Amino acid sequence: MCSLENQLVPAFDFLENLLQSDASVIKAIKRYPGILYINVENMARVVDVLRDNGVPKKNIALLIRSKPSIMISNLENFKKLIQKVALMGFRPSKSQFVCAIMVLMSLSRSTWEKKFAVYRRWGLSEEEILTAFVKFPMFMRISVEKIAGSMDLFVNKLGWESSYIAKNPTFSSYSLEQRLIPRALVLQFLVSKGLFExxxxxLAFFNTPEDKFRQMFIDHHAESTQILRFYEEKLNLSSVVNSSAF
Structure with a gap:
């Protein structure tokens, strides 16, 4: 129903200039087909707001690729959101700034407050939660269930302080079943054998990529075969539990 010459081609060309490749534009369209119906002038206004607030072009492109529906934002509300993100301590020149925008746009106020309350129940202060969010915006993106499960694992099972977790929030990007729990069990196993205090x-124990994890924490121990067998059993068990859930 849209004019090819007056709407579709100009919209595609605008996005291509912004995202720098046909492939990136096509991905954005697949993620949100409605982006082709948006008036180019309206898209330009959204981009101008980001530029005027110091967001570099590469991070604007990151935002549009990841959340193309941002282009239909109410301009005044969008400006308020950007101001809010800046007041939280995010720097517009950093990629975390647009990541924070994406997280906040995806969460209702009630959901944000619910997640905030869960973290507070684990002993974190408002300042610690916000600091963790600024370090790693995904800290507030994970579900309430995963927050509770992860904090239970680190605080109750491993005996770590919740404040340490908040200072190292990248754990929230990993699967609870496929990474955090199996590695936590291996850590407990290593402690039980006197190999770890x-x-x-x-959190490097959990952040390290799989091949380096095996090399650093399994292979060089005399009991490596036993530890590896134990670890792979836990990974396989997690896979079975995960697949059965679907």
Whole structure:
């Protein structure tokens, strides 16, 4: 129903200039087909607001690729959101700024407050929660259930302080079943064998990529075969539980 010459081609060309490739535009359209119906002048106004607030072009492109529906934002509300993100301590020149925009746009106020309340029940202060969010916006993107499960794992099962978790919030990007729980069980196993101190605290144990994890924490121990077998059993068990859930 849209004019090819007056709407579809100009919209595509505008996005291509912004995202720098046909492939990126096509991905954005697949994610939100309605972007082709938006008036180019309206899209330009959204982009101008971001530029005027110091967001570099590459991060604007990141935002549009990840959340193309941003282009239909009410301009005044969008400006208020940007001001809110800046007041939280995000720097417009950093990619976390647009990540925070995406997270806040995807959460209702009640959902944000619900997640905030869950973290507070685990002993975190408002300042600690906001600091963790500024460090890693996905900290507030994960579900209430995953927040509770992750904090229970680290605080109750491993005995780590909740404040340490808040200072190292990248754990929230990993699967609870496929990474956090299996590795936590391996850590408990290593502690039980006297290979790690009970006071061991390092999220590198969970952040390290799989191949390096095996090399750093499994392969060089004399009991490596036993530890590896234990770890793979836990990974397989998690996969079975995960697949059965679907």
């Amino acid at each position: 009970k006071s061991f605290r390092s």
